[in-house]
Amino acid sequence: MSLFESRCLKATDSYKPTVVVGYTDAVGSSGYNQDLGQRRASTVARALVEVGVSVDQIGDISSRGKTDLLIAVTTAERRNRRVTVGLADILAACRSYRDFALSESAVGDELQTDLTARLQVAVAQYDQLTNSGRNGPAFQMAGAAREDCGKAIGLDAGSIRKIEYAKRCFCSSARLDAALAQ
Incomplete structure (x- = not known):
């Protein structure tokens, strides 16, 4: 995330929380990649707080591990190693x-x-x-x-x-x- 993007996020007064999701490439076990994606997402969330994004603005910090690959390969494709930051879509699923x-x-x-x-x-x-x-x-x-x-x-x-x-x-x-x- 660029400095410009983090400034935009700080300036966005939204009722939707920010979601930070970490991803990995396809190499390694699912468990390892799930944990690695979580560490990536947590690192980005901490960096957002360090540049002034309110902790209250950050909602879900999660990992998709090696699911949802950008490039569908079983090798170490760098473009699959990423973190996305965006505003949550309200209620991915709704019980009540x-x-x-x-x-x-x-x-x-x-x-x-x-x-x-x-x-x-x-x-x-x-x-x-x-x-x-x-x-x-x-x-x-x-x-x-x-x-x-x-x-x-x-x-x-x-x-x-x-x-x-x-x-x-x-x-x-x-x-x-x-x-x-x-």
Whole structure:
């Protein structure tokens, strides 16, 4: 990560935590590579803190080891040895919207834009699934996301219900993504 990129990260006031993920090449055991990827990610996270990124901004620090190779080879390909730093996509999987921490301070333009984008995806998926006659889990989750995200967008920024429906929107969207992947 360049100094410019770390400055941008410090300047980004986001409700989404930063995720740091370490990767390795394909040489060595899975266990060793998992640990090596974790060490890489932890080193980058410490470096971010040293240049002034708030510890509170750093969320998940994890390893993908030798999974998700950039270059699919079984040799020591240097480009597979990397660390990615980015903003977390809200709720990779969602058990309950109540489990998601979202404070009133998160309500703002970025949240509204995110909710609007999720609503657009839900409406498009719902329409597509309706036209195809498919009414399985993806159809149900598209309908739930369409309803939850629509309500969240329509609520006033000062409303406590805004936070509740934003959480519901994120959860329904995550469930829709999982259902579409099946």
